[in-house]
Amino acid sequence: MEHHENDRKIVGLAPSRNLSFYGRDIISVRQFARDDLAYIFGVASEMRSIVRRLGATDLLKGHILANLFYEPSTRTSSSFIAAMARLGGSIIPIHGVQYSSVSKGESLPDTIRTLECYADVIVLRHPEVGASEVAARYASKPIISAGDGVGEHPTQGLLDVFTILSELGRLDGLHVAMVGDLKNGRTVHSLTRLLRLYDVHFSYVSPDILRLPDEVKDEMTEAGRTFEETERVEDVIADADVLYVTRVQKERFADLREYEAVKDYYEITPELMARAKEQMAVMHPLPRVGEIHYDVDDDPRAAYFRQMENGMYIRMALLAAVLGKA
Amino acid sequence: MEHHENDRKIVGLAPSRNLSFYGRDIISVRQFARDDLAYIFGVASEMRSIVRRLGATDLLKGHILANLFYEPSTRTSSSFIAAMARLGGSIIPIHGVQYSSVSKGESLPDTIRTLECYADVIVLRHPEVGASEVAARYASKPIISAGDGVGEHPTQGLLDVFTILSELGRLDGLHVAMVGDLKNGRTVHSLTRLLRLYDVHFSYVSPDILRLPDEVKDEMTEAGRTFEETERVEDVIADADVLYVTRVQKERFADLREYEAVKDYYEITPELMARAKEQMAVMHPLPRVGEIHYDVDDDPRAAYFRQMENGMYIRMALLAAVLGKA
């Protein structure tokens, strides 16, 4: 895999030494200030160099992660498993819980309190909004949310911002265009909320019925961020430093005719990319089902697989941080 | 997590040095004498101090556990995975076997003989009574039963006795009250059979239709143990040193009307606990679905989460013992 030149740039970031993540839960993008992000990105950047030079470290040897997934997410669970393994730690994989004894009518707090008897840190994916917060309230060990319902997906937000920083070397002064289902995509909400901490100008590109909720737009305005809305990628492609493309998720539509009408609304093609800046980044949380043409994959600006890889480094950083080993 | 003061007391137990568990199967509570239990509890107690001081050890580095679960049991499988991981060993997790190729009409002995080509020890959970014994007969590597049908669940019995010892510092002379479904609960049968080795007085508290089977009561009488039966927790709460509460398991009832009639029979509440001894232990194998009120959780006598944790130490002790590394 080729690595992008800009990877190195963020090594220079001085992590704030007085921050402590030891024992903290990671349940919302709202819990981070710029200093926190600088610290996490600094550690993630170190993790990246460790993995590239050595493959792995023994930093979390003897530590156990319980990977508790109440709904399947191979991508996210694999990323956490890889992160823990590359830190030398062990994993209790608990996937497909809906079919298992954990769900014999047991409450989430009881399950969490049981698992923390065995593990040192718990990663939780849950279909219900707020589940991570409930878990964190009852747990004495750190909880890291791997997404709860249409709510938060904080580690996705962090890896997205880390990727922008890695690709472009900075965050302030960028023009970030978000494309696709901006109404239902928790990824988009988490990312835009994190980016409000920086001097970023936004373009929100979506079909009319899939616009960013007013609530999120209001937060941006309050934070002093500027944005415009459009239905056409063509309007923003020439100016964007980041084109963040998302899938229109069938499972979010009650009316399937609405889904059919918008599902193929956007496709990023080489022709479109020809009109984009020479230095910019196309991102996607993956899986994609047609939003980005395969012929874009070889474009050096196609950052989505580096984005995946960064997910592992961010999760390594978070695991090490909450276990006091960063 | 807070730790109970009495944890330390059993460290003083001198394990019988001439006992060898190396290469043995763990398939029934009937295979243990008092000396065996003293040895296992001594090792489990050492495991507890290792985990608390260091998190883990390398005792079983390079060893592999095959965790073969023919029916789901997240709690038990996670406990074994954590135990093996904290000993530095590796795990082959084989869960949900009913859907897998292992079940392409293959016999249990063939599956076991295949897995022992890969692993050094096999943990087996199976829906049929006696499956562990069959597995042990064909295996040349040690088999540890993680429960077979309504039959035995020896590691649960061991962790229960270890918890009583850890909480109260002794076993002889105690008054142990068992509450709930005493007819179908294999946990209760395993525990009561192990405790017959000690000078324990029993109270069996259950609705009339869920009484302890005569067969088990006869074994107690033969072993010289005394007991009484009642339908009311109120009759025993003031005198009991241990209140062992179990869930009424819906899946054991053919007639669901019977289940409905008894399912909410018992609930341990703070009011009830106000009438209990100052030093005693409330235990439950978990999951609970209402038998113990959440407000009891903060009572220092609520031992059920420490009981979960002890399960990991007992399983660490057994794994190390049967692999000759205790």
Next chain:
Amino acid sequence: MEHHENDRKIVGLAPSRNLSFYGRDIISVRQFARDDLAYIFGVASEMRSIVRRLGATDLLKGHILANLFYEPSTRTSSSFIAAMARLGGSIIPIHGVQYSSVSKGESLPDTIRTLECYADVIVLRHPEVGASEVAARYASKPIISAGDGVGEHPTQGLLDVFTILSELGRLDGLHVAMVGDLKNGRTVHSLTRLLRLYDVHFSYVSPDILRLPDEVKDEMTEAGRTFEETERVEDVIADADVLYVTRVQKERFADLREYEAVKDYYEITPELMARAKEQMAVMHPLPRVGEIHYDVDDDPRAAYFRQMENGMYIRMALLAAVLGKA
């Protein structure tokens, strides 16, 4: 477990030192020449002595295997997990993918390119012929096929040849009889194709409707190999050095009446074995459902469980080789 005397013989094989498997994919038995096999068997043989003497090694410490199974195969997946664990590496187990987010309409190349962001090597089991080749084309990390549809199952073929060599000390000059469903069994096709590299005489024993496909027979003839076909094991039992028995797989039959007619066609019994050579090997890829009587298991010529064990050593050898650590 007892080990066969001949295990030692192949240690003498001088592996060709100038071959490099580093970074290569393992997707077809057709990719191997005799030199390649000599090299792999030499490494597998070393792996066997390491495991017998030490249990495990740290050769792949810090390396991660993604075990990506789109259809269940407990036996094969467990073998790879054990192989990686005994090499000191870590595993991302991805089983039952059909229910998971990987399959949210995502293409195989995208899944592979995502996983190689986390892992150093990917083992792929897939229901479609040619899937491994597609995966290998898109991956920058090594792909090892664990079987794709009715197509190839190269690691099974390799472990089978390695077992023959281990049991009989040589490959040239042997008489190998294959018994059962020779039409549909990919195991048989892979094995017979690998053995064409050696001076082997074949007997193909099957019911008329389950004969070896002409295409495979033509390949044997072209390679200068001789063979005969028969319906009766009795015709070959006295002369065979290897009796390779396979299951008639119900799932391959469109017409279940045809399956019923042939499913119990063969059963290797002690009576039959009484007529076989004193030094020969009975093999089976397992699971068996009646093709070999349980009373044959204690016969020293029954090699099928040693064959299972050899699978782990072959997979250790391949993992180490493609990661450049053999």
